[in-house]
Amino acid sequence: MADSQTPQSPSDKPQQPPAAKSKSGMSIGRIIAAPFVVIGHLVRGKTKIDEVIVYSAPAAFFLWVVIAVGFLLNLLVPTNILTLQAGAWIFIFTLIYFLLAILYDMSLKKVLLCTLVVAVLWLFAKYMEGRYSIAILSPILHHFAALDPKYDHGTVSVICWLLLIPWVASLFEMAFKPEEKIQPE
Numbered sequence: 001m002a003d004s005q006t007p008q009s010p011s012d013k014p015q016q017p018p019a020a021k022s023k024s025g026m027s028i029g030r031i032i033a034a035p036f037v038v039i040g041h042l043v044r045g046k047t048k049i050d051e052v053i054v055y056s057a058p059a060a061f062f063l064w065v066v067i068a069v070g071f072l073l074n075l076l077v078p079t080n081i082l083t084l085q086a087g088a089w090i091f092i093f094t095l096i097y098f099l100l101a102i103l104y105d106m107s108l109k110k111v112l113l114c115t116l117v118v119a120v121l122w123l124f125a126k127y128m129e130g131r132y133s134i135a136i137l138s139p140i141l142h143h144f145a146a147l148d149p150k151y152d153h154g155t156v157s158v159i160c161w162l163l164l165i166p167w168v169a170s171l172f173e174m175a176f177k178p179e180e181k182i183q184p185e
Contacts, residue, residue: 054180059102060170063163069094070160077151087151 070091077087100106106114125136 052182054182055174056177056180058170058173060166061174062098062102063167063170066094066098067160067163067167070156070163073151074153074157074160078153082151084150085148087156088149091151091156092149 073082073087073091076082077084082090101111104110122137128134128136129138
């Protein structure tokens with residue numbers, strides 16, 4: 001025996017509440033992203049719905065970190081916000097971080113893991129020095145302190161200006177490099 005159901009009229013359907021207004025964070029994000037979306041549509045035209053476009057950046061693009069830190073130090077060190085030694089060590093660590101990140105393709109997880117490993121080794125060495133008077137870190141730290149690196153405005157400026165050349169070249173490479181399109185088959 002089949003149930004005979006009569007179709008409901010549109011007025012018989014339960015009324016659903018109106019959709020909630022978008023959160024302010026989403027609207028701010030859309031406002032910030034809108035110029036990039038418009039420029040993307042103007043440059044590339046419309047893409048298919050089932051298509052994913054993959055963009056990549058050359059390693060030289062990430063030189064912006066070293067360049068920005070160098071130019072920022074050029075502003076901070078002369079005003080005595082940072083000492084000459086602090087400026088030198090900040091620039092040295094920025095360069096070392098950049099080189100390690102490029103050489104070993106370090107993601108955020110790898111950076112955090114390496115930082116954790118170094119921190120544990122550091123704490124262990126400090127514990128051994130304090131508890132058992134075994135000199136582990138002291139000779140190394142005294143050696144680097146004796147080198148006495150100082151921030152030199154001219155040297156850092158020259159490095160930053162010269163690094164701008166490959167950085168700008170990476171921008172041109174990104175602009176003229178064809179993107180990869182992935183489509184379902």
